Amino acid sequence: MNRLIRVLVCGMTAWLMASAAGVASAQPAAGGGQAPPPPKNLQVLKPEQVLPAMRAFTFALGVQCNYCHVMEPTRDMALDDKQTKKTARAILQMVNHVNEMIVSGTGKAAADVTSVQCATCHRGKAIPETPVAPPPAPRP
Numbered sequence: 001m002n003r004l005i006r007v008l009v010c011g012m013t014a015w016l017m018a019s020a021a022g023v024a025s026a027q028p029a030a031g032g033g034q035a036p037p038p039p040k041n042l043q044v045l046k047p048e049q050v051l052p053a054m055r056a057f058t059f060a061l062g063v064q065c066n067y068c069h070v071m072e073p074t075r076d077m078a079l080d081d082k083q084t085k086k087t088a089r090a091i092l093q094m095v096n097h098v099n100e101m102i103v104s105g106t107g108k109a110a111a112d113v114t115s116v117q118c119a120t121c122h123r124g125k126a127i128p129e130t131p132v133a134p135p136p137a138p139r140p
Ligand code: HEC
Pocket: 038, 039, 040, 041, 042, 043, 044, 045, 046, 050, 054, 055, 057, 058, 061, 063, 064, 065, 066, 067, 068, 069, 077, 078, 084, 085, 086, 088, 089
C-alpha cells in the first residue's frame, strides 16, 4: 500500500513538474523574450515572411526543413550550402515575378487574383509531376 502511494505521489510530482516546465517555457515565447535570432541571409523575403513561407515550402514540396537547410552537425539556416535552397530562392523570385505579371495581365487588383504558389505546381512533390494525357484508346 505504501509503495502504491509512493508511486502515485512520484507520478503526480513528475506531472506537476512537467506542467510547470511547460508553463515556464511557454511564457517567454508569449512575452517575446525568446525570439529567434534575426535572419542573416535573406535576399528575397522580409523577416516577418520567413516562418509562414517556410511552412508553405515544406507543405508544398512534401519535405522537411533539412531538405533545403544544413541542420547537421549544427543547425544554420543562413547557410546556402544546399542546391535545393538556392533553387528555392531562384524559383521564389520567379513566382513573385509571375504573380506581378498575373496582376498586370488580368487588370485585376492584387487582392482579387488567384496567385501562383509553390503548391500550385508542386502539390506535395519536390519535383512536380506534370499530368500526361493518356494515349488514344486503340480502335478495334
Ligand atoms: C524548399 C526549400 C526550403 C525549405 C523546405 C525550408 N526553407 Fe528555410 N529558407 C529557404 C530559402 C530559399 C531561404 C532564404 C530566403 C531569402 O533569401 O529571402 C530560407 C531562409 C530561412 C531562414 C532565415 C535564415 C537566415 O538567417 O537568413 C530560416 C530561419 C528558415 N529558412 C527556417 C526554415 C525552417 C524552420 C524550415 C522548416 C519548417 C525551413 N526553413 C524550410 C528555403 C527553404
